[in-house]
Amino acid sequence: MKKIKLHIAYDGTDFSGFQRQPGQRTIQGELENALAILTREEVEIHGSGRTDAGVHAQGQICHFVTKSPIPAEKVAYILRNMLPRDIVAVSSEEVPHDFHARKSAYWKTYRYQIDTRRAPDVFSRRYRTHLPYPVDFQAMREAAGHLVGTHDFTSFCSAKTVVEDRVRTIYRCEIVEEEHGYAIQVTGSGFLYNMVRILAGTLVEVGRKQLDPAAIPAILAACDRTQAGPTFPPEGLILMEVGYHPWNNL
Amino acid sequence: MKKIKLHIAYDGTDFSGFQRQPGQRTIQGELENALAILTREEVEIHGSGRTDAGVHAQGQICHFVTKSPIPAEKVAYILRNMLPRDIVAVSSEEVPHDFHARKSAYWKTYRYQIDTRRAPDVFSRRYRTHLPYPVDFQAMREAAGHLVGTHDFTSFCSAKTVVEDRVRTIYRCEIVEEEHGYAIQVTGSGFLYNMVRILAGTLVEVGRKQLDPAAIPAILAACDRTQAGPTFPPEGLILMEVGYHPWNNL
The missing domain is CATH 3.30.70.580 (Pseudouridine synthase I, catalytic domain, N-terminal subdomain)
Structure with missing residues (x-):
């Protein structure tokens, strides 16, 4: 065996x-x-x-x-x-x-990819969500900063989540500017049901000036799914890497 | 109208x-x-x-x-x-x-993309041909240089080609090194049936040391399809751009 x-x-x-x-x-x-x-x-x-x-x-x-x-x-x-x-x-x-x-997984990195071209790129359409709107990267980075750390992420998971303990740690949350688009890359101890898609939906609302980045701490504190942004569609989301302890990472 | x-x-x-x-x-x-x-x-x-x-x-x-x-x-x-x-x-x-x-088309640019990773990249697999072998870019560029110009491309088109006039002009033929792969990019006055896929097949044979770049002029002169390399599969091939005269390019 x-x-x-x-x-x-x-x-x-x-x-x-x-x-x-x-x-x-x-x-x-x-x-x-x-x-x-x-x-x-x-x-x-x-x-x-x-x-x-x-x-x-x-x-x-x-x-x-x-x-x-x-x-x-x-x-x-x-x-x-x-x-x-x-x-x-x-x-x-x-x-x-x-x-x-x-x-044995210690952390995971997910990436949410967005295409901002007016006409979507046919070659990356399966892996990027098409949102042809300008965004304010500075505001998104400010909001991302509020998400980093150990929080109860009840506001950022599906209302159907069955897990009771919704405390997770986000180690990094970066907004990566790309050609004709951008990506939200997030590394955390673990993620709740739909959590990355809701984080992406909320950060893009901030980027589009529909939400103030300073509102994030109150949204986290509310522990209420209706306070955060929409659940973004699955096509833009990629599980990039899973990290293990060195002795499990042979 | x-x-x-x-x-x-x-x-x-x-x-x-x-x-x-x-x-x-x-x-x-x-x-x-x-x-x-x-x-x-x-x-x-x-x-x-x-x-x-x-x-x-x-x-x-x-x-x-x-x-x-x-x-x-x-x-x-x-x-x-x-x-x-x-x-x-x-x-x-x-x-x-x-x-x-x-x-009205004056020129066309095609690109043939190759993935050299050991395991193919799942996100570009639809647009790249998987050939996990090292190639000699210098030899490929030497061969590409022999293809540039006005030639009878009978050796580089499908034996099923019905067009009688097989003289075409290649303006540029570049070997582009990329992350985990490379691309063959070719601009010409027009292309015969399967021509870019045979050019790619022949240039990769050169890159893999199965064919001497100095053999290209004789292959062109032979006007015999069996002299050139294989017809590469369609998935790596992209029509990149069609050029028109400025007054048609409004």
């Missing part, structure tokens, strides 16, 4: 999210189907977290346990030739048995 | 090429269907040239004639909300009646 850590990337556009669901095309479903053929076992994939329908990943991390004699490092290479083109197995390696893709 | 010039961009992945074909999803078909609704006329779209199935465009130019009173500049904006997401109407304008998208 060995435990294998798998780094995958995917274009979430044509998936009903990460989690396996009967009759739906999902990341977990495609991976488990390919691994069942490869290992001749029933394999259960554990991701660092679920991504919603339409959300992408550059650096999603999974683990699974197998009795298969296939060298751990070869798994990604073989999977690349088995998986559909919108999931790429980037690399694989054996990890200690106490590694867990979700429980 | 007015003549309207339309700049469009498309992701060719899910199209059976530019040209209208019964029962197939094509660029021309989608445009003509949308314009029929918009203008309440049967509209015929003329492109600067056809692109094959799977080939993309950043700067395809078309024209059509209409009696519709819709202001020419508004056409692109209205089309953007009618067309599927993989075709973008970038801009539109009225042009003189002697403008013709194909006949």
Whole structure:
């Protein structure tokens, strides 16, 4: 028995999210189907977290346990030739048995990408939300500064969130100016349901002068979802990286 | 009656090429269907040239004639909300009646994009061909230099080409080094069937040391398709720009 850590990337556009669901095309479903053929076992994939329908990943991390004699490092290479083109197995390696893709994760970085061209760019349309409006980066950075730190993020998660403890730490929140657009890049200890999409919706409201950056502390304090901005659509969101403790980050 | 010039961009992945074909999803078909609704006329779209199935465009130019009173500049904006997401109407304008998208074209620029990462990048996989091999850029540039100029390109077009006159002029042929890959960018007076895909296939053979750059003049002189390299797949190819005389380039 060995435990294998798998780094995958995917274009979430044509998936009903990460989690396996009967009759739906999902990341977990495609991976488990390919691994069942490869290992001749029933394999259960554990991701660092679920991504919603339409959300992408550059650096999603999974683990699974197998009795298969296939060298751990070869798994990604073989999977690349088995998986559909919108999931790429980037690399694989054996990890200690106490590694867990979700429980061992120390931080995650998400990126929300926005295209401000008048006509959307056809080549990045699957990975950027089209919002052809000017924004005030300075105001957005001021608002982002209020979000950094340890807070109860109840105002910034879906009203359907079942988790009771909504305290999370945001380590960094950057507004990155790009050609014909910008990106909101956020690193935190963990994220609640829809949290990054609501952070993006709120920061863009600030950028468009519909919300004062100084209002953020009161929105956090309210612990009321209706106080923050809209939930932005999934297509602009990418899970960029998952960080592990060095001894789990082999 | 007015003549309207339309700049469009498309992701060719899910199209059976530019040209209208019964029962197939094509660029021309989608445009003509949308314009029929918009203008309440049967509209015929003329492109600067056809692109094959799977080939993309950043700067395809078309024209059509209409009696519709819709202001020419508004056409692109209205089309953007009618067309599927993989075709973008970038801009539109009225042009003189002697403008013709194909006949007035003076030059075209195509770009062939290659991803050299070991695992292909999932976000650009639709627009780059995955060839994870090192290449010798210097040798490729030497070969490209032999292609620039006016030549009979019979060796560099599909054996199925029906056009008799295969003399074309290549004005520029550049090898552009990029992050995790490279691109071959070529500007010419016109291109024969599959010509850019064969140029790319031949230049990459040179880059991989399978062909000597000094062999290019003899390959051109042979006027024999079997002498040049392979026809590369369509996904890496993008029609970047079509050039018109200044007085047609209004």
